[in-house]
Amino acid sequence: MKKVSLLLICLILLMAGCSSKEGGGQSKEDEQKYKEDILAYNTFLTNTMDETNVLLNQYNTAIDTMYMENMNANQFGLIVKELIPKSTQIIKSVEKQDYFHNNIYRFHKDYLVYLNSQHQLFLDSMEMANREKVDKSKLRKRYIEIKDSQTTLLNSWGTDL
Template identity: 35%
Template sequence: MKEFEQELQDSLSKTNENLNVFNDALDNIYKRDITEEDFATILKQLIDKSSQLIAEAESYDTKPELFEAQQNLVLLLNKSHQLLLDAIEMANNQDIDKELLREDYLAIKEEQASLANQWKTLKEELSTDQGEK
């Protein structure tokens, strides 16, 4: 369980870093501090990192009682990745829907917080179950 918890925390931390870079870049689009081309360049780097995170998360060998948590992590990582793909498509077409991207970003951040809380609850339940055995 500790190994999975470390993998989960690492994945959430790296995803959070990527989302923070995305959010900063989106802010800079709003402020017109960067161009659509600059935004696309930033997104290309984030997409590569995001792809790697998904591959790592999908390769985790988890126990059956952790399967749902692992699948929720993979789902969150894929949603985050899709946000980046949608954003780069908009940037490449020079038609960035900033409001939609911001809404999607906030929804992912909310889901990320929920996943972290779900993990705390599951960890407590599993610890209690193991203590009873």
């Protein structure tokens, strides 16, 4: 994730520099403020994405353990129960985050959709665990879809700036 962040920062700075030469309408102060805002959002994105990855890794480990039959539905439910408040907190922090520049709006909205999809996976998993009917295959498939959407989301960061 750290390499991705460094690459994204370089891309953003390069794009910001190119756009200022083309437009010619921004003052140096506006350009500097824009760069600072993008870098601040990138730091925020890196930190929250790292937090979500921790949750997803714990979730994936729990699913793997269920496949190995070393964990039952109740034990799985206890793990997921710990993930839900953490996921809720991440979503709240992202909802409160200013996205500084209009070009970030679409990405920020997509980021919230991604986070809510992940959260819904945890909620659905908890419901299955409560009923003691955990569909490991279905949950594993949704986990993979969420990780795929994470990759797509991260690859889109910076393309519209």
